[in-house]
Amino acid sequence: MNISSVARKATAIVVAMAAMGAVSTAYAQNSIFPTGWDNKVRDRLFMRFGYTQTFNKTKSEDARDITGPVATRQQLADAFELGRKISQACNDDFDNPNNTLNGGTNFVAADCYGYADGNNGYAYDAGGGGLLLAELDREHLGGLGTPPGIKAKTQKSVGTPTISLGYWLDDDYKWLVEAYVLAAPLKIKIYGDGYRDDGSPNSINGRHIATTKMLPPLVIGSYNFGDRRSVVRPFVGVGAMYAIFFDARTTSFFEEYQGGKTTLTTKNTFGFGPFVGVQSAINDDWHVNVSLGQVTLKATSTLVTSGTQIQSGAAVLSDYPAGIVNLINTGEGLWDQNRPDQPDQFTTKVMELVKRQRGTSDLGTYVREQKMKITSTILSVSLGRSF
DSSP states (O other), X not given: OOHHHHHHHHHHHHHHHHHHHHHHHHHHHOOSSOTTOTTXXXXXXXXXXXXXXXXXXEEEOOOEESSOOSEEHHHHHHHHXXXXXXXXXXXXXXXXXXXXXXXXXXXXXXXXXXHOOSSTTHHHHHSSHHHHHHHHHHTTOSEESSOTTOEEEEOSEEEEEEEEEEEEOSTTSOEEEEXXXXXXXXXXXXXXXXXXXXXXXXXXXXXXXXXXXXXXXXXXXXXXXSOTTOSEEEEEEEEEEEEXXXXXXXXXXXXXXXXXXXXXXXXXEEEEEEEEEEEEESSSSEEEEEEEEEEEEEEEEEEEEESOOOOTTOGGGGGSOHHHHHHHHHHHHHHHHHOTTSOSOHHHHHHHHHHHHHTOSSOOOEEEEEEEEXXXXXXXXXXEEEO
């Protein structure tokens, strides 16, 4: 465990225990409640300090493009055609920056040096052209965007010190409402998940892709067995949580995978579920409480990538269906055979041609959505004091 993390937790425990001691002293000296409330309200109130640990299971949908693919089918078709025309317009001295062009074209020598495949456009035809477009159609893809099967999951366990206030609703101390009023934000790591169509893990599977913070206000309503003088009191109840997400950060690895600077936001969400537990009295004022519950949250995250670039060798290219990956690799191989002066550049050149036709320096800003269902098992151990 990280030493600084242990230090923070220890500090939180010391501060909270000091606060409870101060409350106890204040209670012994003066009531903090208005006159007449002492017997009606104060005797039913208590405060608990403890530690809460969550154990998480995630079920994720595939990420989906909200603004469409990075390069659409038509843009790719136009780029392949432009690359083929440039290649056919250039003479065999394609790797010479001063190359002269065949007549009847609007291209310049730099186009030959930059984009001619050295084989009369064959790389653009065999590695793309109609073959790649047909494969995109077969896979029901509108272009090259987020590959199928891209998922996410939260880290398995995370915990924080907590302080709660409780109130007995009846004179028999059977019905109880407890609210967790103070907790350090949970710092939750998010990992990539998912598989390619051949069953192999995709490029982000198991990789740390983002971190977000969450405040988890929680209210538990419970029925407690036994009576107020029982030493041990089991209880059953229902908990409701409103998860507040903030301060999310994506990792450099994930931004490289996405192709540009990426921001992450997650909508706040509500969840509820069953709780059970037991309270054991130490004396008339102090008790120990253990509770175990489960809350299901449905989280929707939005990812915005700006200044997008896709280049040869990008990890995302290996996560498309096998037919698309094979055609991209074919284009890369043909390019390398005939353009050894610029190896590993086929996909980079195609995307440059897409940008050229758009008149932009990058592939734009793209929005993606990721939905997850997070089932959290919540274990709390606390020390309580009645007011």
